[in-house]
Amino acid sequence: MTAIKHALQRDIFTPNDERLLSIVNVCKAGKKKKNCFLCATVTTERPVQVRVVKVKKSDKGDFYKRQMAWELRDLAEVDAKDASKENPEFDLHFEKVYRWVASSTAEKNSFISCIWKLNQRYLRKKVEFVNVSSQLLEESAPSGESQSVAGGDEDALDDYQELNAREEQDIEGMMEVCEYAISNAEAFAEKLSKELQVLDGANIHSIMASEKQVNILMQLLDEALSEVDTIEGKMSSYEEMLQSVKEQMDQISQSNRLIQISNTNNGKLLDEIQFLVNYMDLSKGHIRALQEGDLSSSKGIEACINASEALLQCMNVALRPGHEKLMAVKQQQHLFTELRDTFARRLTNHLNNVFVHQGHDQSSMLSQHMAELTLPKHNPLHRDLLRYAKLMEWLKNTQREKYEGLSRTYVDYMTRLYEREIKDFFEVAKIKMAGTAKEGKGNKFGLHGSSGKLTGSTSSLNKLAVQGSSSRRSQSSSLLDMGNMSASDLDVADRTKFDKIFEQVLSELEPLCLAEQDFISKFFKLQQHPTLAQVEVEESDGVVPSRQPPPGEYRHFISSTEKDMVRLMMNKVFQSIETELNSLIALGDKIDSFHSLYMLVKMSHHVWTAENVDPASYLSTTLGNVLVTVKRNFDKCISGQIRQMEEVKISKKSKVGILPFVAGFEEFAELAETIFRNAERRGDLDKAYVKLIRAVFMNVEKVANESQKTPRDVVMMENFHHIFSTLSHLKISCLETERREAKHKYTDHLQSYVINSLGQPLEKLNHFFEGVEARVAQGVREDEVSYQLAFNKQELRKVIKEYPGKEVKKGLDNLYKKVDKHLCEEESLLQVVWHSMQDEFIRQYKHFEGLIGRCYPGSGITMEFTIGDMLEYFSSIAQSH
Incomplete structure (x- = not known):
């Protein structure tokens, strides 16, 4: 390392x-x-x-x-x-x-x-x-x-410690003085040692020479200590003097503290007295207003409102601990209680009289409104009563029993008044509806389309015969009823009148309910205390209300919202509206089942409007319930039409033509499109369309299969052509699939009818060539077919000679007459069918010539007539008829 x-x-x-x-x-x-x-x-x-x-x-x-x-x-x-x-x-x-x-x-x-x-x-x-x-x-x-x-x-x-600059200079100077400092380091060190000893000795001599100065310094220190002792004595005397001053200051401080406590207590007592005087003193003017105030004038009502609010503030003041033991406070509280009870009795009696008085005035105006199919407006009553709204709130906060009694009185009175008004109003509406029904001949209502005029041809519809029932026809119109109505029997204005009457009824009910609901919410201040909802629920259920509800019920109602409570009162006041509306709807449906279309559109619109204003309101809930009934009637009307389609019986002796329910569907669709234009419930109509059109398709095929006079293809062709034309004209988006299906069925049956009909004028020729095609299909070569005994050239010439031009024209003329007998005039398909037959005949002619050329090559055999002859035959026959 x-x-x-x-x-x-x-x-x-x-x-x-x-x-x-x-x-x-x-x-x-x-x-x-x-x-x-x-x-x-x-x-x-x-x-x-x-x-x-x-x-x-x-x-x-x-x-x-x-x-x-x-x-x-x-x-x-x-x-x-x-x-x-x-x-x-x-x-x-x-x-x-x-x-x-x-x-x-x-x-x-x-x-x-x-x-x-x-x-x-x-x-x-x-x-x-x-x-x-x-x-x-x-x-x-x-x-x-x-x-x-x-x-x-x-x-x-x-x-290692670095030398500073001064130390370096000293060392350099010392080394310069000693020449051998570098060459002889030991001698240089010995010299430095000797000089250090000399310096130490000099320091010791210097210290010994300074003994005199040390003694002088010690003497000065002794003098300083004596001065300190003197100063300490003076400090002790001063401390004794300050101790006596401290005792005197403590006595003065104690005296000042007692004075301050007395002043504080006096201030607090004054605050308590001022508090009681300010918050528990009711002016004489307020007392006079509570005892004698005029509750019938606006000025008197305002004075009573101010006085009641002042009284409530005095009664609700938060007393401090101990105030309730004061005799003056007890006397004031007793006075406030007496004033509260007195004013509550006066207010209750006065409002009861106002309810009764306003009721009589309202009843006197009832007759003049009924003749015009309008409901009396209660705005004057609401305006007069709303002056007492703040007093009702005061009564609610102070005398709950009297407040609830007034609420019950108002609800009972308004229930009887509205029940009478609404009943008379709906009686007038029913009379007007019945009068409208009687104006129509035979109590039958005509259909009108988007243009306001009758559509469809009635001559073909009159040929429908309904079997299996000998009773009198019901007043309800249906797709079948239209088959027995002439233009003179149908009054387009009848349904318009019914629509206006029904709209007038809903338009009168809507503002009436909204105004009453707004008044109840403002007058009774239900958003603050939900207890009233309990009273109204018990009354609506026929139970006698008690002052103290069971704890479970109280908890239930205390959690109710303002809208729930208002709706409960509204259910009591307007308990007859839903019944009367259902009765009116039943009458309209009895007069004409198609009235359910008008009622569904109108009722849906009003329900939508009410839900936009308040989804939980009484009006929205009630109209929603009635809308269910109207929708049920609408569904029953559609089911009735389908049922009557299934019961159709066709005469065996006459041609079918356009079936009545096919023409009826066209008129129904035109009427429905007019009614449901921009309607909220368009989806219901689309569902009904699908049910009806599927029933029409099914019953057209049923009638075509049962038809004996008219060929099945003709019945299918004509009716599906009519359905296709109707759907193309109306452009109903939900029936686009059915429109294409109708076109397909019409085209298929037209082609089938043309092919089957063309086989009759050239029957033998058709049979001959069908045999030729059968041999080829069995495996015989086309150029060897002429060697077959039944299909040799001689047999072909024999068959062709039987159909010269005159015979062909004669056969086509008979075919035209037969087609004319099969087809009806309303649909005007004769020329279409004839032109299709011409095209098919030409196609068959070319097909026969092709077979002759392939199966009998070089024989020189040709038909007795040409394509030009055929075109002339078809044209002359069409012009002659």
């Missing part, structure tokens, strides 16, 4: 003006062993800088190189891991922790000891040494100024 230390000093540290003090061979903890050296160094220049340098061998291993260096002042902690056992591991905490394993514990301890000494000597900020043996540090500590620590260069480091 000594050789390594010498090499490192020579190669690395001497060129950098550094001295190597200690070295330790280490490797990093936890990694593959790559040995390196940690060196403790100091610089030779001033100021001294102390470093820890990491040195390792080069990759070739022939020289050492400096890898990393840390300043010792950046070292925060040295952790030796274990102070009692030998452990080669240690950590150095710089900006991060470096973990090392020394080659031996002795090297580790020597290095840590050197670091400790450098830290003690050169650094102000001391490094913390953890898990280091105290014995190791004590051994490193110097025992005296001249003691040195063994260890080579470390001893030199501890003993």
